Amino acid sequence: MTKSRSSLISVDATPYYHCVSRCVRRSFLCGVDETDGKSYEHRRGWIEKRLLALAQSFCIDVCAYAIMSNHYHVVLHINTEQVKSLSPFDIAERWLVFHQGPLLVQRWLRGDKLSTSETEHSLEIVESWRERLTSISWFMRLLNQHIATEANREDKCTGHFWEGRFKSQALLDEKALAAAMAYVDLNPVRAALAPTPEQSAHTSVKARSDSLLRDETTAPYLFPFSGNPRENMPDGIPFRLMDYLELVEWTGRQIRDDKRGYVENSFPPLLERLGFEPDCWLNTCTHIERGSIVGSESAVKAALPHLSRQRMSGLRLPDY
Secondary structure (H helix, E strand, C coil), X not given: CCCCHHHCCCCCCCCEEEEEEEECCCCCCCCXXXXXXXXXXCHHHHHHHHHHHHHHHCCEEEEEEEECCCEEEEEEEECHHHHHHCCHHHHHHHHCCCCCCCHHHHHHHHCCCCCHHHHHHHHHHHHHHHHHCCCHHHHHHHHHHHHHHHHHHHHCCXXXXXXXXXXXXXXXXXXXXXXXXXXXXXXXXXXXXXCCHHHCCCEHHHHHHHHHHCCCCCCCXXXXXXXXXXCCCCCCECXXXXXXXXXXXXXXXXXXXXXXXXXXXXXXXXXXHHCCCHHHHXXXXXXXXCCCEEEEHHHHHHHCCCCCCCCCCCEEECCC
């Protein structure tokens, strides 16, 4: 049975979510269709460009993404602190990047003389946009609608392009976040589309690797890594980037059927800090898409009231 979004997404439970959208039937989002040999590879650029453009306007950060042949993955962070800091004018400017907006609000933005009731109504509209700028449903809608429209125009057809509404998983703690991000970044490697993570086109791990080669502090438009969690730390993913990249490489070597390489002697610092045993970590990364929530058993129990749910379900990780 289809579940309501309120039982799947609640910022009170966690700000991190893993989302997946798949094409209807065997339609190709990107890649080469083996039935007719036609290439749709250019569409990877469409979705990557749109994804990062939305991240600039929404108060939703992109932690990880991977664009495959008939589906894509993205790990998102709802940035409630950022949206609280924005003025009504900032909110309106961000929302109107992707929408025409009512004439009344356009007049308010231009500084036209308005009555008190018109100004109040304009501000009410803008405040409704403030809530939408932290809505994953709105974020994914604007992403998927745009890609579907462009693909149908190119294919000269109409009808559904996506299989249905996107799938979402709540990532309740650091273990779940690290596992989901690694799972997403390793999708092309596991599908034998790339030999290494840094050679995986249209993925966040490649974008972050390329930024390191350019001596940039962080990849453009991606949620940065802020290091080990501590009080008053900068806003960002609570890991060190180098630990994460080492974790991704080690995990990729372990779960690939066509590669026997492995890391000897020691495991990545992030793995040890999160308290994962190797077998548990590999099981988590292999089965991350099971269930609608991911986290330790204690985190799942704590999140149930916020998600209006009573039963324990999803992928539960051990508490250490």
